[in-house]
Amino acid sequence: MIISDEFKGIYMHIPFCNNKCIYCDFVSTVEQRSQESYVKALICEIEREKCNQKIDSVYIGGGTPSTLYDGAILEVLNAVQQCFVLQDSCEITIELNPESVTEKKLIEYKKAGVNRISMGLQCADDDMLKSIGRKHSVQTFMDASKSIRQHFDNFSTDLILGLPLLKNDSQNDKSKSELSFELINKSIETALECQVKHISAYALKIEQKTRLHKKQCDFDLCDDDLIAILYDYTVEQLSKRGFHRYEISNFALQGYQSKHNLKYWTNGDYYGFGVSACGRHGLSYVKNTDNIKKYISGALPNVDKISVEQYKQDCIMLSLRLTRGLSLSKYRELFKEDLLQTKSAQINQLLDNGFITIESDRLRVLEKYLYVSNSIILKIIN
Ligand code: SF4
Secondary structure: OOOOOOEEEEEEEEOEOOOOOOOOOOOOEOOOOOHHHHHHHHHHHHHHOOOOOEEEEEEEEEOOHHHOOOOHHHHHHHHHHHHOEEEEEEEEEEEEOHHHOOHHHHHHHHHHOOOEEEEOOEOOOHHHHHHOOOOOOHHHHHHHHHHHHHHOOOEEEEEEEOOOEEHHHHOOOOOHHHHHHHHHHHHHHHHHHOOOOEEEEEEOOOOOOOHHHHOHHHEEOOOHHHHHHHHHHHHHHHHHOOOEEEEOOEEEOOOOOOHHHHHHHOOOOEEEEOOOOEEEEOOEEEEOOOOHHHHHOOOOOEEEEOOHHHHHHHHHHHHOOEOOOEEHHHHHHHHOOOHHHHOHHHHHHHHHOOOEEEEOOEEEEOHHHHHHHHHHHHHHHO
């Protein structure tokens, strides 16, 4: 039997943005008129789930939560406090965009209990930021960081690897590879100068139905090989500066790993509130509508049950994204099954080929293969 965790997380989706970035496929809108009714619907959903559940992480993402009207985050987090049992050590993160940071908002977030900020830099080049549809400049990010540091110590940023160069740019005398390395160097330096404690560095994915997907021919895209080289280089540079990679794309100074993200990767349980949000409770997945109007009108989520076999696969896939890997004893405790026995042929082959290792209780993918770990993980679960 799968027993739900003692502590759960909460993810809340705020779908409003100042603009739509060309690569973005998240559920978001630039139409701001429904903000108040959206917040009401969100609080209604939170109140519907009221119980004595202990919560140790809350993540307010989007969209751009900092585009909400003043006071909204305080209202929403008050509702969370009243409906659940937030632990003293609860990590409460909010995503901000540099152009919407104000002193007033930061004070409100602090008062509401927020203790971790995530603000995307994406890259440290103004022309590139403009070409991918971001509204901020490098200086705006640096100014906003300064304000954040006056109120919050735990501050994370996102970088995108392999951003597409505008065709005109790539016609100058530098190669695409040189320009990409220059960009990642500048981006890392800017992030460190702003004293971030955590960095998520993601490879750009061209998603269907995005403007980037439609306008690919205007850009000089980085191929997978170049992105893989940029990724290895980023790992090396960040490691030299004390940022330990704890998940494929996530790096942190000691003590600053994201509790909320770790909950996903260790197969923990969490609520998902807001449009398009997904929650997980043992074998149940709870998914809200992707339609903002329907969400505001009170559409109820869909609940899907997964099989224990699927749950096992999820557990292996998610845990092996972590550099510390999967705890064999936890797996045994959860599923009453010894993974080394049930998957002995697959695991022995991967061990012989040097892709994975087992050290005391942990099975993990070797760091140098983490970037391509999907194919390794599939060999274990199939
Ligand atoms: S700010 Fe974030 S959520 Fe909004 S459009 Fe850009 S990438 Fe998407």
